[in-house]
Amino acid sequence: MDxxxxxxxxxxxxxxxxxNSAAAxxxxxxxxxPATGPAVPPPPPYRPPGVGAPAVTRRSxxxxxxxxxxxxAGGFGVGKTTTVGSISxxxxxxxxxxxxxxxxxxxxxxxxxxxxxxTVAMDFGCVTIDRSLKLYLFGTPGQARFGFMWxxxxxxxxxxxxxxxxxxxxxxxxxxxxxxxxxxxxxxGVNAFDGRLALDxxxxxxxxxxxxxxxxxxxxxxxxxxxxxxxxxxxxxxxxRATRDRGA
Ligand SMILES: Nc1nc2c(ncn2[C@@H]2O[C@H](COP(=O)(O)OP(=O)(O)O)[C@@H](O)[C@H]2O)c(=O)[nH]1
Ligand SMILES: [Mg+2]
Numbered sequence: 420m421d422x423x424x425x426x427x428x429x430x431x432x433x434x435x436x437x438x439n440s441a442a443a444x445x446x447x448x449x450x451x452x453p454a455t456g457p458a459v460p461p462p463p464p465y466r467p468p469g470v471g472a473p474a475v476t477r478r479s480x481x482x483x484x485x486x487x488x489x490x491x492a493g494g495f496g497v498g499k500t501t502t503v504g505s506i507s508x509x510x511x512x513x514x515x516x517x518x519x520x521x522x523x524x525x526x527x528x529x530x531x532x533x534x535x536x537x538t539v540a541m542d543f544g545c546v547t548i549d550r551s552l553k554l555y556l557f558g559t560p561g562q563a564r565f566g567f568m569w570x571x572x573x574x575x576x577x578x579x580x581x582x583x584x585x586x587x588x589x590x591x592x593x594x595x596x597x598x599x600x601x602x603x604x605x606x607x608g609v610n611a612f613d614g615r616l617a618l619d620x621x622x623x624x625x626x627x628x629x630x631x632x633x634x635x636x637x638x639x640x641x642x643x644x645x646x647x648x649x650x651x652x653x654x655x656x657x658x659x660r661a662t663r664d665r666g667a
Pocket of ligand 1: 493494495496497498499500501502536610611612613639640641
């Protein structure tokens, strides 16, 4: 699977191999010590930034991206597994099981759905947004009977994308309620099956009874860039919340 990289991700270290030298990273002079003359004291041992050394203001080119946990939630058959699979740069971990006749009348994927499997634990994938940020995506199982797992999956998450099928809005109420109660920032992504919505976005916002502060976007769960844009909206919302909380 292709990896997703933001346009500013360099193909090679900026400035060539020399740019990743110790001198380039720590700002030390690249000039060699004089061969003769008075003895030069050995340089002080390297300390990580912030431990008794002047802070390095520029993010090191070698520092790992900040990991951020995001949940992909929503009702049954709305496109959560598809969303994680479209964008993950690793082969997504899925826990799909064949749907059997025992589920008839219990799990309703919608009249036109070709769905033959269902997520029984979770989906997992990850994507590097840029050199400073890596998202770890956890897709929840959709059915209400798996609700007991949501608390565990939500632990440590920064935000959530609630995926919605505009033709089956009632399936996503439990997810919206859960995140509102948990106080976790979330955005609602309406998966436009075949590019069509059964209702326009303002009607969906009204039907879901979500406030104006909750972002509502249309996206395509099968399209990597569309999923990326929806996730950026979640991040924006999470950042907004974090900034407000810090100011309070
Ligand atoms: N036509 C179309 N099918 C989709 C779209 N998103 C998901 N599907 C299909 O809908 C079914 C349910 O998707 P899935 O990701 O398993 O839903 P989940 O239960 O929320 O994980 C699968 O057969 C998908 O291939 C979409 O945007 N358009
Ligand atoms: Mg699934």
